[in-house]
Amino acid sequence: MQSTKMIEIYNKLLEKLGEQKWWPAETPFEVVVGAILTQRTKWENVETAIHNLKEHNLLDPDALAKVDREKLESLVKCTGFYKQKAERLQIASGYFAENRLISQMLIGDLRNELFSLKGIGKETADSIILYALNRPKFVIDAYTVRICNCLGVSGGYDRLQERFESELPQDITLFKEFHALIVKYGKEFCNKHKCDECVLLS
């Protein structure tokens, strides 16, 4: 009974919103860049910044690691927190430029390596693992916590992630789609309706 709760939520979201097909990006490294830039920012601003980077041929680990800091700051300014994001993009770029064969690492080890990079916390690391590296890790974001708690599934990041990963089939496509649906639902409904009007409750 409890073991099907997550699947029920997923089916309701899918039925209501349709497939999301995340993450929108042309390359894995573009996912890494987007994951850092999207922190506390609207996705439209990230698209603008990524467009700027592409225009300057900077969507590449080596190129991004070497580019002038002030130039990078100006290109990502539209995403906010632009000074620290520029720094953190270059830190991550240096890591991925030096580590192009990380696909056989254990997920836990990989996650800890990503945590050691300034600016990459749980959600960003897990987004990179799932959407850039195509490995099974369920991404929890603020909407996930809000919606789950609203639906009577309590817990913070770690506890909820443990539940999603243990109660769901280890299906990468499902993990990607489910998180995308949660974010889509959160943006569309969480701020415009009260929790007791949540269409997922019934």
Next chain:
DNA sequence: CACCAGGTTGACC
């Protein structure tokens, strides 16, 4: 004008 957006960090208790 106040508030929020696909978080993370470092300081403090």
Next chain:
DNA sequence: GGTCAACATGGT
């Protein structure tokens, strides 16, 4: 362990 301000731009 948890809580809190700081980080900064762009849209409603």
